[in-house]
Amino acid sequence: MKKAYTKSIVATILCSMLAVTAVGCSDNGAQSSAQAETQVQSTTQAETTAPGATNFSLENIHAPKENSADPFVGYWKISEGAGSNLEKFIFLFNGKGNASLIIGNMGYCSTYSVGTDEQTGEETFKCKLMFGINGDYSYVVADDGKKITITNNGEDSVLEKIDNPSFVPSTPENPQIDKKLVGAWDSGTGLYYYFGEDGRMYCNSYGTTFTYYTYNSKLNKVTAVYDMDGEQTDTYDYTFDGNDLVFDGMKYTQITPEKMMSVIQSY
Numbered sequence: 001m002k003k004a005y006t007k008s009i010v011a012t013i014l015c016s017m018l019a020v021t022a023v024g025c026s027d028n029g030a031q032s033s034a035q036a037e038t039q040v041q042s043t044t045q046a047e048t049t050a051p052g053a054t055n056f057s058l059e060n061i062h063a064p065k066e067n068s069a070d071p072f073v074g075y076w077k078i079s080e081g082a083g084s085n086l087e088k089f090i091f092l093f094n095g096k097g098n099a100s101l102i103i104g105n106m107g108y109c110s111t112y113s114v115g116t117d118e119q120t121g122e123e124t125f126k127c128k129l130m131f132g133i134n135g136d137y138s139y140v141v142a143d144d145g146k147k148i149t150i151t152n153n154g155e156d157s158v159l160e161k162i163d164n165p166s167f168v169p170s171t172p173e174n175p176q177i178d179k180k181l182v183g184a185w186d187s188g189t190g191l192y193y194y195f196g197e198d199g200r201m202y203c204n205s206y207g208t209t210f211t212y213y214t215y216n217s218k219l220n221k222v223t224a225v226y227d228m229d230g231e232q233t234d235t236y237d238y239t240f241d242g243n244d245l246v247f248d249g250m251k252y253t254q255i256t257p258e259k260m261m262s263v264i265q266s267y
Contacts, residue, residue: 104227175199
């Protein structure tokens with residue numbers, strides 16, 4: 001089994017371990033509610049400021065987009081109330097309906113929406129992250145916009161905005177780099193890798209998880225280091241088949257980094 005799939009298993013295990021810390025898991029699954037959420041999310045996306053051409057960088061791949069209709073845009077932590085024990089977790093809401101839970105250098109992706117309850121007129125926030133924040137909430141935004149209190153079933157959590165979170169690793173000193181690896185690679189099935197000349201690496205698995213690494217390559221092996229509640233190391237074998245990369249047993253075609261970023265941001 002490939003390591004990219006293994007991380008999905010790790011995510012499932014983490015979900016089971018931390019399920020008791022989830023903030024407000026709602027059981028409201030009525031069809032009308034689901035339809036309303038879809039409508040709200042579509043409206044939010046339509047109001048998002050249309051992005052211009054964005055230069056590729058590792059920092060830009062998951063950067064939030066400006067959206068004046070969405071008070072959740074940006075990076076947050078749970079500072080008070082239910083879930084405040086998850087102090088190492090960063091919650092990213094990108095302004096286009098995509099939510100990420102970031103632990104160290106790894107992110108787990110899902111969806112969210114903001115809108116108004118048609119029956120009560122109450123402002124609503126719906127988030128589908130696998131744990132941490134998962135459910136239907138009412139919310140109140142502080143005057144300065146830097147704190148939001150979300151409420152589910154009478155239980156409050158206070159989200160506090162984070163400036164300049166550090167989930168992309170710093171450039172390592174004197175990395176060993178195989179220049180043939182450098183660039184973005186597409187499996188054609190939803191797996192993407194990027195290898196930088198600066199010794200940093202990125203993987204996105206089907207738009208559901210992503211990981212940032214530092215790496216070295218030597219003798220057709222990549223040693224990749226990342227943080228997920230502590231330093232982790234993965235080792236991958238690779239070779240080339242003509243212009244294609246065979247990495248960890250799977251074949252990849254080279255694409256531009258900008259194309260990779262565009263695909264990932266379209267999820």
